[in-house]
Amino acid sequence: MAAIGQLTAEGLVKDFGGLRAVDVTSFTLNKGEIRAVIGPNGAGKTTFVSLLCGRFAPSQGRIAFEGRDITTMPAHERVALGIAYTFQITSIFGNLSLYDNVALPAQRRIMLDGGGTLRERAMAALDRVGLADRAQEQAGTQSYGHQRLLEVAMGLALAPKVLILDEPTQGLADSEITDFIALIREVAEETTVLLIEHNMPVVMALAEQITVLDQGRVLAEGSPEAIRADAAVQAAYLGG
Ligand SMILES: Nc1ncnc2c1ncn2[C@@H]1O[C@H](COP(=O)(O)OP(=O)(O)O)[C@@H](O)[C@H]1O
Ligand SMILES: [Mg+2]
Known part of the structure; x- marks a missing residue:
């Protein structure tokens, strides 16, 4: 190829x-x-x-x-171009809600390209990783697996190309890994x-x-x- x-x-x-x-x-x-x-x-x-x-x-x-x-x-300029990343070291804000964690990158993306409302973008990112029903819970009280998924949601909220x-x-537990594989397959339909x-x-x-x-x-x-x-x-x- x-x-x-x-x-x-x-x-x-x-x-x-x-x-x-x-x-x-x-x-x-x-x-x-x-x-x-x-x-x-x-x-x-x-x-x-x-x-x-x-x-x-x-x-x-x-x-x-x-x-x-x-x-x-x-x-930060590469993020604006569409390169988003999440790192080994957990980067969530434990004292904020799940919603507020994804609202930060969602806000950033809206400032860059203006599309959608903050609530739509933030909730869509949480929904994709299966955490929408926990949006108002505190991030730091979530299981480790949910915190890792939240990090992925924070990356997705940037609407990255890569x-x-x-x-x-x-x-992650085995059951969470199964869900993760399905999530990445879905993400990969629009993102490298x-x-x-x-x-x-x-x-x-x-x-x-x-x-x-x-x-x-x-x-x-x-x-x-x-x-x-x-x-x-x-x-x-x-x-x-
Ligand atoms: N900030 C750093 N300062 C000095 N050495 C580093 C730093 N980051 C990584 N290294 C070293 O670089 C090598 C590669 O590390 P790393 O990229 O973390 O490997 P991997 O992610 O494959 O485990 C290792 O020998 C590590 O100790
Ligand atoms: Mg490493």
Whole structure:
């Protein structure tokens, strides 16, 4: 497939002192796909997506979104362009209601493009993750799984073109994981999804393409079937 990538990186490097955490020669995320990024702990997955969303500046290399160079663009401007992310570290406001948590990003999106009312946008985001009936409850009192879903709702409230999720199923119960898979399939009908995920059944159920990172580099890339059959991946990651 010779598609033009929606989000691409070339020669992307991130050094932390003497440690080269990311060293990705070439990366292409295509519009509409669900991509999983897998790899052992410390492989550079979080750092890599942090570069894509502008949370960290790269030491070398270039990043482009829809053909436009965004290498030096700050994170909030990338959000405005349509790159939203939720991170491993829980970022909800525990003392606010679920509604108020999603109202913040919904307000931001309305300021950017003016469509819809705040209430419509906020409730639609909660509804998509199945939390609409809890809108007035306090976020901090929710189960861990519901807090993770709230984070996804906060990302969706930004109406992103690309949604980046860093280990969203971490700490979810099996029943919640089933719901999560269905949610991401639905989200992916209108949004490109880049998912860092440790849970291999989730990866195999969702991903159209998998990028395997190991020591900051792309060790392998391909369909779930190809990745499962890859000897180097087995040795570095799946076998362990
Ligand atoms: N802010 C930071 N400062 C220094 N080293 C970091 C920082 N963030 C990550 N690292 C290091 O970079 C490497 C990759 O980390 P990370 O991207 O978090 O990996 P992963 O998400 O795949 O577990 C690790 O060796 C980690 O210790
Ligand atoms: Mg990580």
